[in-house]
Amino acid sequence: MSDASQPSRRRAWLRGLLAGPLALLTALLSMMAGALWLPEGAAGLDHLVLPVVFFPVLWAAWFLYACLDPRLLRGFAVVAGAALLQLALIALHVMAAEGAGA
Amino acid sequence: MIKLPKQQTQALLTVHGWSGVLLGLLLYAVICTGVAAVFAREIGDWASPLAQPPSARLPEGFDGAFRGLAKQVEPRFHDDILLFPAAGGRWNLLFHTDEKDAAGKPVERGTEFELDPATLRPLARRDGLLDEIADARTSNAVADFLVDLHVRLHLPNPWGLLLTGTLGLMMMVAAVSGLFLHRHLFKEIFTLRRRGGLLTARDVHVVAGTWNLPFAFLLAFTGSFFSFATTVGVPAMAMVAYNGDIEAATAALTAKKLPEDATPATPADLDTLLADAQQRGGGGLAFVQIEHWGRADGRASVQLAAPEGGLIGDIYLYGLKDGGFIREQPFLGHVPSLGNDLVLLMSPLHFGNFAGVWSKSVWFALGFAGAYVTLTGMLLWTRRRGEQRAWRRMNSAVHAVGYGLPLALALAPYAYFLLRGSSWHPLDTQGLLFLAVTVALIVYAAVTDDLARYRRRLLAATGAALAGLPLARLASGGIGWSAAWQQGLASLLAVELALFVAGALCLRFALRRGAANEALPTAGPAVRA
Structure with a gap:
C-alpha cells in the first residue's frame, strides 16, 4: 500500500462515517425534534405524524448532502451541528418535562 | 442537462x-x-376460490349470524371484534381482548371464525393468541408468501422491516x-x-x-x-412526546375520544348499520371494528373501500346502543388533519389500488420496469x-x-x-x-x-x-x-x-x-x- 493512498482511504472512511451513521442519526434526531416545534394541528397529531411521514426524505437529504459536500470538514460541521442542535432541543424538552413532573 | x-x-x-x-x-x-x-x-x-365471486358486501342476515357466533365465544372476547375480507371472498370474524400472560406481558387472545360469504356459516374456527390465530390462516397462503417476502424478506420483526x-x-x-x-x-x-x-x-x-x-x-x-413508521417512527415519537410509552402514543393517535359506559345494553341491528355506511360512502366493506359489544358505550367503526373514482374510502363511526351515526372518523385522531390525510395517501400511492384493476395494471407495469x-x-x-x-x-x-x-x-x-x-x-x-x-x-x-x-x-x-x-x-x-x-x-x-x-x-x-x-x-x- 502506498503512502499516498492512505489519506485518500482515510477520507473515504470518514465520508462513509458521515453519510452512513451520522446522517442516519441526524435524520432520526430531526424527526424526533420535529415533534417539538411543528404545529399540532386541529387533531393535535400533525407534529407527531408529519416527521414520521417525511423521515425517509429527511434521511435521503442528509445522506446526499453528506456525499456531495466537497469539503469534508464542513460536511461534518453541518451534519454534527444539526444533530447537536436537535439533541439540545430534545434534551431541554425532556428536562422540562421531568421538572414539571417533579 | x-x-x-x-x-x-x-x-x-x-x-x-x-x-x-x-x-x-x-x-x-x-x-x-x-x-x-x-x-x-x-x-x-x-x-x-369459493363457488361464487368475491364481494365486498355482506348478504342480508349477517346480524343474526353474528349474534349466534358471539354466543359461542367467551364474553370477554366481545371487547374488540374485527371483520375483514380474506381470500376467495371469505370473511374473517375475530373476537378478542387484551390481557396479560403469566409473566405479566401484554398479549391478545381470542376466537376467529372464517365465514362463507354466501351462507355466513363458519368454514373454520381458530382459538388462541392472535399470533397463533394468524398462523392458522391458510386460505391466503400463496399471496401471503409473496407479500411477506416483499415486506420483510421473511425475516423476523423488526429486522425484516x-x-x-x-x-x-x-x-x-x-x-x-x-x-x-x-x-x-x-x-x-x-x-x-x-x-x-x-x-x-x-x-x-x-x-x-x-x-x-x-x-x-x-x-x-x-x-x-x-417499514419505518411502526418500527422507528412511533417509538421515536413516543420517546420524545410520551416518555417512551408507546401504548400512550398509539392511543393518542387512534383514540376515538368517546365516553365509557359499561352498563349492559342490547346492540342495534348490524345489517341496518352496515347498509347505512355503504350508502353514505358508496364503497364496499373493507374493515369493520366493533368495540364493547353488549355495552352501552358499544361502537362500530366501518371502513369502506374507495368508491369508484375515489382515492380513499371513508370510515364511519356508529353507536351500537341505538345504531346511530356518530361521525365520519379519521384514520388518525378524531377530527380531520393534514397528518391523517398524508398517512391515508400512502396506501393508494404504494399499492396502486385506487382505480381497481386498471391502476393496479399501471403500477404492475411501472414496477416491472423498475425491476428491469x-x-x-x-x-x-x-x-x-x-x-x-x-x-x-x-x-x-x-x-x-x-x-x-x-x-x-x-x-x-x-x-x-x-x-x-x-x-x-x-x-x-x-x-x-x-x-x-x-x-x-x-x-x-x-x-x-x-x-x-x-x-x-x-x-x-x-x-x-x-x-x-x-x-x-x-x-x-x-x-x-x-x-x-x-x-x-x-x-x-x-x-x-x-x-x-x-x-x-x-x-x-x-x-x-x-x-x-x-x-x-x-x-x-x-x-x-
Whole structure:
C-alpha cells in the first residue's frame, strides 16, 4: 500500500462515517425534534405524524448532502451541528418535562 | 442537462453504483415480489376460490349470524371484534381482548371464525393468541408468501422491516443520484439506438430508468414509510412526546375520544348499520371494528373501500346502543388533519389500488420496469468490470438472483397446491421449495461457464413454471374452467390467462436467437457519467 493512498482511504472512511451513521442519526434526531416545534394541528397529531411521514426524505437529504459536500470538514460541521442542535432541543424538552413532573 | 463539478459527479457516481449494486440484489427481490404483490388479492382469490365471486358486501342476515357466533365465544372476547375480507371472498370474524400472560406481558387472545360469504356459516374456527390465530390462516397462503417476502424478506420483526425500509432509502438515493448522473436526461428519455452491444442495452436501461424515476422515488418513499413508521417512527415519537410509552402514543393517535359506559345494553341491528355506511360512502366493506359489544358505550367503526373514482374510502363511526351515526372518523385522531390525510395517501400511492384493476395494471407495469432497470443496471455494472475476478463472480450472482428469483417465485405455489391438505403449513412448504430452488440455482450459476445459456434455461423454466400453475391448481382439486366461467369467477380466469401469456413470453424470450447478447452485452464502451 502506498503512502499516498492512505489519506485518500482515510477520507473515504470518514465520508462513509458521515453519510452512513451520522446522517442516519441526524435524520432520526430531526424527526424526533420535529415533534417539538411543528404545529399540532386541529387533531393535535400533525407534529407527531408529519416527521414520521417525511423521515425517509429527511434521511435521503442528509445522506446526499453528506456525499456531495466537497469539503469534508464542513460536511461534518453541518451534519454534527444539526444533530447537536436537535439533541439540545430534545434534551431541554425532556428536562422540562421531568421538572414539571417533579 | 444538470451540470455538476467533476468531483461531485464522481461522488454521485460512486453513490449510484454502491447503492445500485451492493444492496441491489436484495432490492431486486423486494421489487420483484412487490410487482407480483400488486395483485395479491387477485392471487389469493385465484389460489383459494369459493363457488361464487368475491364481494365486498355482506348478504342480508349477517346480524343474526353474528349474534349466534358471539354466543359461542367467551364474553370477554366481545371487547374488540374485527371483520375483514380474506381470500376467495371469505370473511374473517375475530373476537378478542387484551390481557396479560403469566409473566405479566401484554398479549391478545381470542376466537376467529372464517365465514362463507354466501351462507355466513363458519368454514373454520381458530382459538388462541392472535399470533397463533394468524398462523392458522391458510386460505391466503400463496399471496401471503409473496407479500411477506416483499415486506420483510421473511425475516423476523423488526429486522425484516428495518432492512426493507433501508432498501427503500437506497432506492430513493439511487433514483435521486440517477437524476443528477444522466447529464442528457431529457434527450435520453427518447433515445433508443437499435444496435447490438452495450449501447443498446444501456439505452434500454436509461430510457426505462428515466421514465421510471418519479415512480421509483414514490414507491421507495412510501415503502420506507411503511417499514419505518411502526418500527422507528412511533417509538421515536413516543420517546420524545410520551416518555417512551408507546401504548400512550398509539392511543393518542387512534383514540376515538368517546365516553365509557359499561352498563349492559342490547346492540342495534348490524345489517341496518352496515347498509347505512355503504350508502353514505358508496364503497364496499373493507374493515369493520366493533368495540364493547353488549355495552352501552358499544361502537362500530366501518371502513369502506374507495368508491369508484375515489382515492380513499371513508370510515364511519356508529353507536351500537341505538345504531346511530356518530361521525365520519379519521384514520388518525378524531377530527380531520393534514397528518391523517398524508398517512391515508400512502396506501393508494404504494399499492396502486385506487382505480381497481386498471391502476393496479399501471403500477404492475411501472414496477416491472423498475425491476428491469435494477437488473440491467447490475448486469451492466458487473459486466463492464468483467476483467476483474470479483466482479465476474458478482455477475454470476446477479444472474442467479435476476433470473433465479422469478423462477423460484413461480415454483413456490406448486408446494401450496400439491401439498394442500398435508399437515405442513403452506407457508413452510412454499418457503422450503423456494429456498431449495434458490440454492440450486446459485450453485448452478457458480459452476457454469456459460451465463447466456444459464439465462435462457432459467427463462424457459420460468415460462414452463408459470404456464403450469393453472394445471397444478386443477390437479389439486381446484374448480374447473367451465365451472368457473359459469359461476362468474372472472378474476380466476383472468389470472390463469395472465399466467399462460407470461409463460409464453418467457419461453419466447428464452428461445429467441441471440436474446442473451441483446440483454447482456459482452463488450462496449463504458456508461457515460
